[in-house]
Amino acid sequence: MGTPFRTKRAYDPPSPEDGLRVLVDRIWPRGLAKEKARVDWWARELAPSDALKRWFAHDPGK
Numbered sequence: 874m875g876t877p878f879r880t881k882r883a884y885d886p887p888s889p890e891d892g893l894r895v896l897v898d899r900i901w902p903r904g905l906a907k908e909k910a911r912v913d914w915w916a917r918e919l920a921p922s923d924a925l926k927r928w929f930a931h932d933p934g935k
Contacts, residue, residue, distance in 0.1 A: 883896055895914045
């Protein structure tokens with residue numbers, strides 16, 4: 874079995890069970906202090922592009 878992945882909102886408090894915390898977003902979450910988030914890796918380059926987000930437009934059917 875591989876390494877388990879869990880998703881969590883950036884605004885949720887960190888917990889010891891989190892393991893490596895990776896933020897996948899192009900912009901830092903508004904109002905969230907970097908010290909409070911305790912993110913190990915900010916993977917901006919893995920986040921969807923602005924063009925892709927506009928195309929998707931919150932339509933799960935796409």
